[in-house]
Amino acid sequence: MNGKRKNYIETRTHTASFPNSVVFPGGVCEAADADERWLKLLSSFGFTQSDFESLHNSSSPLTPLFQNNPILRHVALRITAIRETFEELGLLICSKEHKNNRKNVWASLISDIDIKEWQSRVSKNPADLLVLCKEYNCYPDIWSLHYWSNWLTPISQPKRFDTAFFISGLETKQTTVTSDGEVVNVEVITSTHPM
Numbered sequence: 001m002n003g004k005r006k007n008y009i010e011t012r013t014h015t016a017s018f019p020n021s022v023v024f025p026g027g028v029c030e031a032a033d034a035d036e037r038w039l040k041l042l043s044s045f046g047f048t049q050s051d052f053e054s055l056h057n058s059s060s061p062l063t064p065l066f067q068n069n070p071i072l073r074h075v076a077l078r079i080t081a082i083r084e085t086f087e088e089l090g091l092l093i094c095s096k097e098h099k100n101n102r103k104n105v106w107a108s109l110i111s112d113i114d115i116k117e118w119q120s121r122v123s124k125n126p127a128d129l130l131v132l133c134k135e136y137n138c139y140p141d142i143w144s145l146h147y148w149s150n151w152l153t154p155i156s157q158p159k160r161f162d163t164a165f166f167i168s169g170l171e172t173k174q175t176t177v178t179s180d181g182e183v184v185n186v187e188v189i190t191s192t193h194p195m
Contacts, residue, residue: 046099
């Protein structure tokens, strides 16, 4: 990549949250993202408690977003990021590889599904991401997402957000991005410096 990073950004519609703004994919953590059945699904692919614990750096400062059970919160927020990226861009960051067979540092994408149909279903009912994963024998590739930062909107703002940012790497640029009704434009920008 010659030190250059390519980042997906999207422009929101005038009726979506953050109207007409250029943003990264993201959204609200839903109860379905923290469903304990995710741990069972991930465990069925060979992941253990130790793997879940690896998502949280216990020596880093604990922000309020992660105070209640930071390990489970990291799992849930990564599932949220994957779900929202799928809902908004049609990129399903999931894997079918058993833990013992994982060799790639890049994020895995699943594309052999009816993307539009599943985007609509998951957007209407976030719990359908688990249904999708079970039906296609895959799991959210949460270990390909790396925690970058936690931002909290200043208290002076009328609407506040406590947001975790994750980054992930794709080996190849995706030429087909299927945006939903919240997005009017998707761009890939090149950056030579970290964000």
